[in-house]
Amino acid sequence: MNTFSRANIVQAQRIRAIGLTVTNCVDAERLVARHRSLNFYTQALGFELVSDITVSGQNYSELEGVAGANIRIVTLQLGDELIELREYLNIHSQPIPSDSQSNDLWFQHLAIVVSDMDRAYSHLRSFPIESISAAPQTIPPDNEASGGVRAFKFKDPDGHDLELIWFPPDKGQDKWHQNRDSLFLGIDHSAIAVSNTEQSLHFYRDLLGMQIDSRSLNWRATQARMDNLPGAEVQITGLRPAQGGVGIELLDYLVPPKGRPIPSDWKSCDIATVQVQIIVNNIEQIVDKLRQHGVQLVSPKIVQFADSSQPYQQGCLVKDPDGHTILLLTQ
Structure with a gap:
């Protein structure tokens, strides 16, 4: 070109x-x-x-x-x-509805990158948070796209969904491995629940010109404990804009079924x-x-x-x- x-x-x-x-x-x-x-x-x-x-x-x-x-x-x-x-x-x-769950279509979290998950989790627990995850979870190594990544989901004082995320050396953007002096490093992506991956790709990829960065299928007990959803199975598609930086993750829940739509x-x-x-x-x-x-x-x-x-x-x-x-x- x-x-x-x-x-x-x-x-x-x-x-x-x-x-x-x-x-x-x-x-x-x-x-x-x-x-x-x-x-x-x-x-x-x-x-x-x-x-x-x-x-x-x-x-x-x-x-x-x-x-x-x-x-x-x-x-x-x-x-x-x-x-x-x-x-x-x-x-x-x-x-925000008090009974919100991760498969409700209004679910959207910010993924905040940390240099040390255990220290970040310990620090965060000294504040009045509402946990979603039972504790920080480590994605199993047989998940090629995300194996070794650690994550913990919780809510801010208004009920917005947030995630702490730690990347092992072979995962994540290079920037997350270059400066580990701070405990909290920045925002990697915003993840949104979607009803249909292909429909969302038409909007974000075909109309807005974002590029697919990663794909994975997360499931088993680790995902269930992370989302507080029994049997959770979610298809994840990561996208990034032309200049890189913060991305958008599409969360397409296969189990449990799609949750409630965003009220019009x-x-x-x-x-x-x-x-x-x-x-x-x-x-x-x-x-x-x-x-x-x-x-x-x-x-x-x-x-x-x-x-x-x-x-x-x-x-x-x-x-x-x-x-x-x-x-x-x-x-």
């Missing part, structure tokens, strides 16, 4: 950040709780504060599909990766909403392509941001085939 044709491929370049909607606490007696997510991510997981801003106006309302949105956005960094804690200050946020009335202001922010090289062409293929657009149009203080210039919020939200951006 020549340079001209490669440069003109419309595709996802990289994942800029992962946005998590967090609880809004407006009464004075619960003021301390407003900072619980910030405190949790900085103290329990080693993230560092980048910025704390409040945004509002027609642009953000259109972008998020939420009328009158007034959003506090706290940006945190771990290694090279960013997350945004997004608090809707003036709108009630529906909580869930919005960006609801706690279960996780936004994967993807930088694309031509947002007009990619949004046009998505429209032609019947993809649901949350934003009524591509929203323009003239304020130079914003980290992006254009944005459009869309939904994947199962209703997970993807924020397409240009910088």
Whole structure:
């Protein structure tokens, strides 16, 4: 492929950040709780504060599909990766269902890479977490794609699903083996439950231009203990954008059967909403392509941001085939 044709491929370049909607606490007696997510991510997981801003106006309302949105956005960094804690200050946020399981289609976790699983697990247990996994699990060596990887799943204070992950020397991106000075190193991927792998590949690979990075079938007692799902068997497909970095994992549960779908009335202001922010090289062409293929657009149009203080210039919020939200951006 020549340079001209490669440069003109419309595709996802990289994942800029992962946005998590967090609880809004407006009464004075619960003021301390407003900072619980910030405190949790900085103290329990080693993230560092980048910025704390409040945004509002027609642009953000259109972008998020939420009328009158007034959003506090706290940006945190771990290694090279960013997350945004997004608090809707003036709108009630529906909580994540308390009986959520890993095979429910709204399931989405962040995989946080650690240099030492036992130390990270011990540190994390000093905080009030809700565990999903019984304890850190080691994937058996007969699993060629993932053998030796260690993982532990849990929930943050708002019920968002998280995972600690440790890679043996022959697994994972090179970056996770180059700097082991810190306990918490960065974010490797965001994993989402999907109803059909091929349907999701059409969206992420064929329409957004991401590339398949790995495939595996995880099952047996190890996966059941990791997910707290008896007999769990899950087909995993990993994808990465053109420039590498944070990836997306498709979790297609074969056993138990597919869980509950994402309710159609869930919005960006609801706690279960996780936004994967993807930088694309031509947002007009990619949004046009998505429209032609019947993809649901949350934003009524591509929203323009003239304020130079914003980290992006254009944005459009869309939904994947199962209703997970993807924020397409240009910088």
